[in-house]
Amino acid sequence: MSPASRYAYLGPEGTFTEAALRTLPEAATRDLIPMVSVPAALDAVRNGEAAAALVPIENSVEGGVTATLDELASGRPLMIYREVLLPIAFALLARPGTPMESIKTVTGHPVSQPQVRRWTAEHLPDAVWESAASNADGARLVQEGRYDAAFAGEFAAATYGLEPLVTGIHDADDAVTRFVLVGRPARPAAATGSDKTSVVFWLRDDHPGALLEVLQEFASRGVNMMRIESRPTGEGIGRYCFSVDCEGHVQDRRVGDVLMGLKRACEQVRYLGSYPRADGGHAVERPGTTDAEFVEAADWLTRCMDGRG
């Protein structure tokens, strides 16, 4: 298979990430390659071994989030081309024939634990939790007989020869994980009218109000932030970069204007792409922020400089 036909993803097989990847129509015609970690999946793209990689970026049950944010913020540039939202519900997987009453040890990725804690306290009050390197790895350890049951996606049952004792487990209603399809930088797809733009920025210095000033760049153009996360830069306590998703496409004038504002106001900015929103939502345009108004203002300025304002 050629690299162009390969999509990498955060493995092992049987993770929610694989399930998310399989919701993409083009996945049917690609070779799906499980990778050991988010960095490994993204490096496969950087090195040309895969055309793209699907990794969790938000609210993950598998711990990929900070790794994803950090990887996108550093190293050779990558861009986001798609997002996938996957409702999260766990199944309790055990070896076939295991009765609920016999379950004394349960496992799963540490990040999954808080998402099933209430359920476990109620239904398996005496079970001991042991962390595994991934939910799928927990399933494998159950297969090997090391633990009695694993919390994982129901789809992982077949892979590891287990059976789901209970399905649809999730302490929080509406829990969902967001994944992004990442590739090498290229021209973003055209705006669809329901788009999202991702960017990472590093503040110029940490004077009081530095973050405030940068957020003002968004607010002053009426561009709604949908996500903001701070990440340590690794240069010592108190130094952060910020990862932000905002409504709109780089081709929208107000979004382009925000990006230029960030570029001027920040120590560094990395544009991570503009891509269709999985929720299909639309930005509310505040008066004064439409493309037409941006063009009109630029024309007016030209006239002013010409004495015809």
Added chain:
Amino acid sequence: MSPASRYAYLGPEGTFTEAALRTLPEAATRDLIPMVSVPAALDAVRNGEAAAALVPIENSVEGGVTATLDELASGRPLMIYREVLLPIAFALLARPGTPMESIKTVTGHPVSQPQVRRWTAEHLPDAVWESAASNADGARLVQEGRYDAAFAGEFAAATYGLEPLVTGIHDADDAVTRFVLVGRPARPAAATGSDKTSVVFWLRDDHPGALLEVLQEFASRGVNMMRIESRPTGEGIGRYCFSVDCEGHVQDRRVGDVLMGLKRACEQVRYLGSYPRADGGHAVERPGTTDAEFVEAADWLTRCMDGRG
């Protein structure tokens, strides 16, 4: 004389405005025409009867300020090409031979009164104040014998056949009036590096924080406001426009960006010109706001849209 050789000014002869106009080198070769009011002076320009008009705009001792602001904000557009700063000191003018002790009535423009009140209380505690239509008109009324003495510019003495009993009168130290030379709209003179830009804007609506949002357009580009004055729009109590001077020239990218921001954010904007600062001061450039950084940000955005960010 052709209209091109005529400069109008707020008269009558002998006002501080005339004195300010005569500080301009080109005034020596122009026909200086006193006008009855600021509107009349500016209409002379609008109608082509004068090439330019000098009118007081700030801290005036003759009441021209609000009339000037309102006239520049409405009617056919005009532009500011120069500013003149004139230190203000009054002389007490009386008919030749008048002893201080005999002064029972003093006159002057109502706006002048607070500027000489303390001096008057000390030196002429029993004198009665009567307002005149202008300081020069007060001098004329003294000439006609209606009042005993007038507060006016020392230069007005000759015009009205009076003599200065006292000079250098001013309650506040460092009082100064600012005048502007106004002409029909044309391409502003090139940036000198020590420039000022004037603009009037009308807020889109009066929701809490509307003014704040607009001032943010200046602050976010590090453009310092040097003057802000609110003026009622005449559309009822609580409706204002704002007249602002800021540092820099329309050709400075950050100033142009502010103007475009105002254009988008406001109901209406009127650009009043960019011209050399009379005080010779220079703007401090905040990091991220130089022309080079604006160009760099625009180039970067182009690269982002092209997949080369």
Added chain:
Amino acid sequence: MSPASRYAYLGPEGTFTEAALRTLPEAATRDLIPMVSVPAALDAVRNGEAAAALVPIENSVEGGVTATLDELASGRPLMIYREVLLPIAFALLARPGTPMESIKTVTGHPVSQPQVRRWTAEHLPDAVWESAASNADGARLVQEGRYDAAFAGEFAAATYGLEPLVTGIHDADDAVTRFVLVGRPARPAAATGSDKTSVVFWLRDDHPGALLEVLQEFASRGVNMMRIESRPTGEGIGRYCFSVDCEGHVQDRRVGDVLMGLKRACEQVRYLGSYPRADGGHAVERPGTTDAEFVEAADWLTRCMDGRG
């Protein structure tokens, strides 16, 4: 008459200010004293010669506005206790029997001129304008035969033996002037639920954004500014104080909190009073800014400091 029975006002008799004063019920039992100027009217209060003074503060047709703002901002403190709104319409007053066709000269206060200019251009295109020290003074000069007609309030006709040729003249629809009743400082009247608070503040320094920071004090508590005017402080070009009216009463927690914020953030603050709104309007309370929420937040902070947060 004792001073307590005297109300001063900006005279002379027959001004709009007198008309406004007569709309107050208590005016019927007071001695109404015309004063030569706004400073004179306010000094009468300061000196105990009058219990209160009515002076124009906004959109005046008689030029009292800046004098009023400056007088309230300096000198011995005064406080505002009432406001009066008066629709402004001029009458053209002439000596009895004067035909319209014979009017060659018209007079009035310079501030009135722009408010009748359009009407004059249409109905008296050839008439020459001459400024008078006040509208009422213009009427007096017509009485003396110096000019043919005066623009003034219709109520001035009787005082000066003139007759109104035309009434209801006003270029702008809905023109209105706002007057304030000023007294010596005392405890403000209790909140009515429809109140306004006036304050003057001086910025600590003129760094870019200083005004912005102060306006933020209002915005962050959801307190709507109804009027903001800048006034030169007399300490040289570029130094201003700001006169602000905002919605609400000093007894409203959010307004008190704004005032404390101004006190800390500004070089100087002068509280000018809380009084009923003449327009009867009510502030919209933004979530988080009610009295109850202020009290709750203070209680919570106390609990936090006590380990019970």
Added chain:
Amino acid sequence: MSPASRYAYLGPEGTFTEAALRTLPEAATRDLIPMVSVPAALDAVRNGEAAAALVPIENSVEGGVTATLDELASGRPLMIYREVLLPIAFALLARPGTPMESIKTVTGHPVSQPQVRRWTAEHLPDAVWESAASNADGARLVQEGRYDAAFAGEFAAATYGLEPLVTGIHDADDAVTRFVLVGRPARPAAATGSDKTSVVFWLRDDHPGALLEVLQEFASRGVNMMRIESRPTGEGIGRYCFSVDCEGHVQDRRVGDVLMGLKRACEQVRYLGSYPRADGGHAVERPGTTDAEFVEAADWLTRCMDGRG
């Protein structure tokens, strides 16, 4: 041993957290209890089984950060009483006698991997990385012979019978992890002059600019934010809470005022304590934000309400 003598920490034995805990003088007289996870350590405090717990909160090499943030933000309230900064450097631990050349597999917590990746690529280019549930657990797996070497703290060598082949490994200079000592809510220790306050808040709604408005509460009182992290609330994509450390103590008036502002502006606020800064730094006091100025402003407001402003 009584619970009062017990300090829990994120185990197992041999973690950086244990090393950090041992830097506290009082640790010498406490029973130090390793817990399987951050939630378990904090629950031990909540349940009265331990007097306090030390857990990593920032820049951790062991993945405790988000668990810590989420645990402090939810469940029964806890408070932070101390912070510890520990420079992070890894040792490469192997069974005694292992030569570098024979190392084919290395392990460690997934969060540690990016912190040693560069070093590994240079010195062990062919070694395969396998994730462990913690760095100490990785050491145990090396002890059991499952992997050849583990990245962990040098102090873990003795616990697991390993020897450090290389020490002082850290890709980033100045890497440091911050730990907090957490207990049940009580009155915070008195201000030392070098303090820090921690708080979690939930935005009232996600209108554009909601975060901006809340950060303004800090900026407007000159209170510097030292850390801000967003965390999903578990109520679905796009819903966040924010965990913030700021300079100063709840007893500082400006900090108390910020907290009250947050309380009013936010859906919910949880105060997490005020405690001495481990870096010994001091806040710069902006003009207008000292305790004295807060007191003065409150006194002035009282006088205003009394007619003596």
